[in-house]
Amino acid sequence: MDLLITADTHVPNRARDLPAPLWAAxxxxxxxxxxxxxxxxxxLDAVAARARRLVGVYGNNDGPQLRARLPEVARVELAGLRVAVVHETGPKTRREERCAARFPDCDLLVFGHSHIPWDSVAPTGLRxxxxxxxxxxxAQPxxxxxxxxxxxxxxxKVELHRLPPR
Structure with a gap:
């Protein structure tokens, strides 16, 4: 099962649309x-129309309409993998410890908010x-x-994809 993981798209505030390589993914x-x-x-409507399956949450910049359609935390099982998705996890200091305590029944936690790519594993095995x-x-390159x-x-096979400058 192939996953596309994204966050902090900020359309139309930061861009008119998603970059073409992201739409292809x-x-x-x-x-x-x-x-x-x-x-x-x-x-949200455009991604939902194109995605085979969409699991999404709202973030701090999402207004009442998005919050009415999306949860703060989403949980799903994908091919036996227990996944949680949330926007914000707090400061990077002790993030693994804090998230492992908050999501003890998950194998993977996907989060956003910082705009900084992150890939780590908690002592409990939570990715x-x-x-x-x-x-x-x-401030990212x-x-x-x-x-x-x-x-x-x-x-x-987790792969970070760099997008060409706009």
Whole structure:
């Protein structure tokens, strides 16, 4: 099962649309995981129309309409992998410890908010992934998103994709 992982898209505030390579990855993925900060309902509708399966949450920049359609935390099982998606996890200090305590029944936690790519493993085995942002790189050298493969309850082949400058 192929995953596309993104967050902090901020359309239309930071970009008019998602970059073409990200749309192609959305089209190719079995499941799209979006960790919030969509900003506009039209982007949620567009991604939902193109994704085979969408698991998304709202972020701190998402208004009442998005919050009415999306949860703060989403939980799903994908090919035996227990996944949670949330927008914000707090400061990077002790993140693994804090998230492992908050999500003890998960194998993978996808999060956003910081716009900083992150890939780590808590002592409990919880894998934490943040795809960065495809539209607002802030202090990062590149705008980014992630892809990953899930099989038999394991996530592997996690790849950070750099997007060309706009």
């Amino acid at each position: 959305i089209d190719a993925a079995d499941v799209v995981l979006h960790a919030g900060d969509w900003v506009d309902m039209s982007l 934490l992934l943040n795809p960065g942002s495809p539209t607002d790189r802030r 590149y705008a980014t998103y992630l892809t990953a493969r899930v099989a038999a309850g394991r996530v592997d």
